[in-house]
Amino acid sequence: AQSVTQPDIHITVSEGASLELRCNYSYGATPYLFWYVQSPGQGLQLLLKYFSGDTLVQGIKGFEAEFKRSQSSFNLRKPSVHWSDAAEYFCAVGGAGGFKTIFGAGTRLFVKA
Amino acid sequence: DSGVTQTPKHLITATGQRVTLRCSPRSGDLSVYWYQQSLDQGLQFLIQYYNGEERAKGNILERFSAQQFPDLHSELNLSSLELGDSALYFCASSVGGQTDGYTFGSGTRLTVV
Numbered sequence: 001a002q003s004v005t006q007p008d009i010h011i012t013v014s015e016g017a018s019l020e021l022r023c024n025y026s027y028g029a030t031p032y033l034f035w036y037v038q039s040p041g042q043g044l045q046l047l048l049k050y051f052s053g054d055t056l057v058q059g060i061k062g063f064e065a066e067f068k069r070s071q072s073s074f075n076l077r078k079p080s081v082h083w084s085d086a087a088e089y090f091c092a093v094g095g096a097g098g099f100k101t102i103f104g105a106g107t108r109l110f111v112k113a
Numbered sequence: 114d115s116g117v118t119q120t121p122k123h124l125i126t127a128t129g130q131r132v133t134l135r136c137s138p139r140s141g142d143l144s145v146y147w148y149q150q151s152l153d154q155g156l157q158f159l160i161q162y163y164n165g166e167e168r169a170k171g172n173i174l175e176r177f178s179a180q181q182f183p184d185l186h187s188e189l190n191l192s193s194l195e196l197g198d199s200a201l202y203f204c205a206s207s208v209g210g211q212t213d214g215y216t217f218g219s220g221t222r223l224t225v226v
Contacts, residue, residue, distance in 0.1 A: 094212060
């Protein structure tokens with residue numbers, strides 16, 4: 001069955017520190033993987049996506065994600081977090097052939113000064 | 114502004130009533146997706162339309178229905194409303210299928226009292 005797990009409900013990091021948000025997926029075929037960010041009161045915004053090719057994907061706002069097939073993971077990283085990055089982050093998996101995109105439960109990021 | 118327009122932004126209605134949520138996709142996008150976001154269920158896929166035709170169905174209740182019109186805007190109809198239907202309803206659009214990644218609207222917050 002298709003599923004996405006974000007093990008951390010919330011994470012707190014200091015401004016300027018590095019960030020890694022974890023995502024594990026279960027998918028029967030080659031997955032399309034996505035990270036979205038949701039600021040309070042807003043819709044979700046696509047940060048980056050991966051289907052094939054280089055396993056390190058660059059996205060907007062200075063984020064990157066690494067696909068590791070052997071670990072079924074697609075973790076999101078940022079070298080230096082800014083206060084404006086405080087938001088909820090969603091990992092999602094989908095595919096071609098009519099498979100529905102499934103979203104993880106989200107990880108809320110708090111940034112402390 | 115993401116380019117996906119959802120109206121209304123807020124809706125308060127009584128149990129047993131019927132409401133219609135409207136979505137205009139980003140210019141050029143042919144696919145429209147509806148999602149329900151609640152604290153206990155997270156983001157749940159409801160239904161997808163592509164160029165006027167239903168393409169995929171998720172956890173959509175029989176009391177809910179949707180359609181996509183020739184001008185590509187979509188409407189989600191919710192009837193016989195229950196307290197548990199209170200949630201954020203998001204519309205998203207994409208050029209083609211879900212492998213493109215989505216552009217989300219800012220959502221309609223439905224409160225059933």
